[in-house]
């Protein structure tokens with residue numbers, strides 16, 4: 001069974017389901033390589049990394065091994081997303097940042113390059129930052145440089161992450177290439193209705209990070225995984241709560257094609273859940 005794809009406004013096809021590569025605490029690099037390799041082996045084709053995550057090198061090694069061992073025939077069978085960190089959200093630092101990302105991944109291009117947050121930090125800040133390190137975000141300059149990455153063929157699509165309607169409107173005012181994707185936190189208890197409506201109108205694909213509510217993370221919540229309603233549905237449907245959640249995230253947020261649907265990025269999702277994930281059914 002192939003993973004359904006969405007056609008982005010750039011014309012590129014993106015698999016709806018993505019494998020998130022952020023992890024805290026971070027496993028050793030060799031463990032990551034083997035986890036990502038296994039993910040490719042069981043059929044994942046869309047991977048979500050970021051310069052901030054520290055997983056680009058391991059993902060690149062897994063991709064190289066997968067090619068070498070014939071799991072995939074060519075690089076273009078994968079969809080790799082990476083993200084620009086806030087310290088590089090300066091007009092002249094975007095291209096060098098993407099070049100570093102590509103070097104770590106060992107790839108000639110990423111399929112999707114996102115501005116990680118609509119936030120700019122002073123150049124060179126590592127780790128903890130103070131309020132003085134945050135400087136006004138330069139939407140026009142940063143997006144111009146993102147467009148340059150696209151024109152150079154180093155990113156097949158460009159987009160944003162964690163942008164609300166106001167920031168997106170400002171960006172669209174300057175853009176000659178509209179963002180293909182807006183990756184935001186979204187789950188059944190935080191449905192981002194206004195933002196989804198806005199993005200649908202503008203042809204921007206919304207992508208959901210932490211569709212299970214990031215349980216276990218300091219910013220996460222158990223409201224989603226421990227929801228009595230979802231538990232009831234899971235029992236009735238003889239599925240697990242994550243299976244219900246992934247199906248729900250896809251189904252209830254999917255309204256037609258183009259920018260109407262929502263893609264999902266998550267971590268440690270078992271393949272058996274995929275086998276039980278019914279894309280053809282509008283409900284759970």
Ligand SMILES: NC(=O)c1ccc[n+]([C@@H]2O[C@H](COP(=O)([O-])OP(=O)(O)OC[C@H]3O[C@@H](n4cnc5c(N)ncnc54)[C@H](OP(=O)(O)O)[C@@H]3O)[C@@H](O)[C@H]2O)c1
Pocket residue numbers: 019020021022023048049116161162183184209210211212213214215216217242265266267268269270273
């Ligand atoms: N753009 C952004 O700013 C941004 C921010 C955050 C995340 N992301 C992306 O989104 C990805 C996913 O984030 P996330 O890890 O917070 O996602 P999540 O959907 O909230 O899932 C994470 C939690 O769900 C649990 N889980 C996952 N599958 C499960 C299953 N089948 N059964 C039971 N529990 C399950 C995991 O537990 P275990 O760990 O115990 O397996 C983990 O605690 C990240 O890796 C990253 O690529 C992007």
